[in-house]
Amino acid sequence: GQQVMQIPQYQHVQEGEDFTTYCNSSTTLSNIQWYKQRPGGHPVFLIQLVKSGEVKKQKRLTFQFGEAKKNSSLHITATQTTDVGTYFCAPNTGTASKLTFGTGTRLQVTL
Amino acid sequence: DADVTQTPRNRITKTGKRIMLECSQTKGHDRMYWYRQDPGLGLRLIYYSFDVKDINKGEISDGYSVSRQAQAKFSLSLESAIPNQTALYFCATSDLSWGGTSGYTGELFFGEGSRLTVL
Numbered sequence: 759g760q761q762v763m764q765i766p767q768y769q770h771v772q773e774g775e776d777f778t779t780y781c782n783s784s785t786t787l788s789n790i791q792w793y794k795q796r797p798g799g800h801p802v803f804l805i806q807l808v809k810s811g812e813v814k815k816q817k818r819l820t821f822q823f824g825e826a827k828k829n830s831s832l833h834i835t836a837t838q839t840t841d842v843g844t845y846f847c848a849p850n851t852g853t854a855s856k857l858t859f860g861t862g863t864r865l866q867v868t869l
Numbered sequence: 870d871a872d873v874t875q876t877p878r879n880r881i882t883k884t885g886k887r888i889m890l891e892c893s894q895t896k897g898h899d900r901m902y903w904y905r906q907d908p909g910l911g912l913r914l915i916y917y918s919f920d921v922k923d924i925n926k927g928e929i930s931d932g933y934s935v936s937r938q939a940q941a942k943f944s945l946s947l948e949s950a951i952p953n954q955t956a957l958y959f960c961a962t963s964d965l966s967w968g969g970t971s972g973y974t975g976e977l978f979f980g981e982g983s984r985l986t987v988l
Contacts, residue, residue, distance in 0.1 A: 767909065788972025800959060801912065803976035808968070846911060850972050857902075857963075857977060858928065861911040 761785075762849050764860030769831045771867055773831040779863035781847030791848040791857065792821060800847060804832075837867045872896045875960050875980035883988050888947040890983045892960030895917040901943040902977065903927075903935060905956045918943055924984065950987045958983045 761784040771777055781790065789808040793801040797812045805814055807823035807830060814821045818841075830849075834841055847860040873894045882888055890899065903915040913925030916935040924935055932954060934946045947954055959982050965975035 764911075775965040788970070789974055790970075791976065793977075800979040800980070800982050801977070806974060806976065808974060848977075855966075858914060859904075859912040861909065 762847070762858070762860050764847055764863055766863055767861065768864045771810050771837050771865070773867050773869050774836050777807070777837050777841070777848075777865055778831055779828065779845050779865075780831050781849065781860050782829045783830070783849050785851060786828045787830075787849045787851060789850050790823060791850070792830075792832055793846045793848060793859075794843050795846065795862075796843040799843075804845075806858060834865075837865070840869065841865060842867050871981065873960060873962055873978055873980040875958075875983045877910070877983060878981065879984045881942055881986045881988065882950055884949075886950050886987075888985065890945045890958055890960075890985070892943045892980055894941050894943075894960075894961050894962045894978075896964075896978060897940075898962040898964050898978075899940065900965055901937065902961040902963065903945045904959045905929065905931075905960060906959060907956050908981075915945065915958075934949050947985075948972070948987075952987045955985060955987045958985060 763782045791806045792804040793799045795801045811825045812823040818835045844862040844864045846862045849855045876891045899920050902917040902976040904912040913929050918924045918937045921937050937942050961981040963977045965973045968974040
């Protein structure tokens with residue numbers, strides 16, 4: 759079955775530093791979604807990637823989908839305290855219309 | 870008002886008690902889901918439903934049951950709660966649709982969560 763690893767589990771950065779989280783699958787994906795969960799909140803959809811090699815940007819956030827559609831990354835440039843939270847990838851193999859999630863990367867940003 | 874509403878938001882109960890967590894949505898989505906969140910384990914799928922007549926087990930359905938009373942309502946029951954069911958539970962809805970080679974696409978909309986503590 760599909761195995762998904764999300765790394766790192768936790769990262770602590772100083773405000774202004776960059777941050778990257780990676781999601782790696784053992785199988786080829788149809789698409790992948792990314793969610794953010796603020797402390798005490800619920801997951802909120804950020805983006806969906808469907809094409810091989812796709813790169814999408816949302817202000818300081820850059821999302822990439824690997825050429826082989828087995829991995830994805832989320833990069834935040836110049837982190838701010840508002841970026842604090844846990845980032846989840848949700849890979850989809852396309853064989854079932856249910857979404858499973860990676861274990862998440864918790865980001866802490868300090869001044 | 871929230872599009873996906875969960876009740877109760879917090880509940881403390883004792884081992885062996887029956888607990889029901891309720892979810893209602895105003896988004897008009899057919900697909901509804903129950904997830905469980907534990908620290909370090911991410912979100913794990915308990916049950917999901919594509920419509921009133923279609924209910925499916927997720928990764929961790931043992932010890933749980935669900936009922937889809939209407940398109941807008943999806944409830945999760947713990948028939949006899951045990952301490953390791955202490956967790957944060959999320960209901961979600963989706964407008965997932967088949968995108969051909971892109972697979973199923975569409976985002977999940979989550980409720981605010983129900984924190985359950987089993988003593």
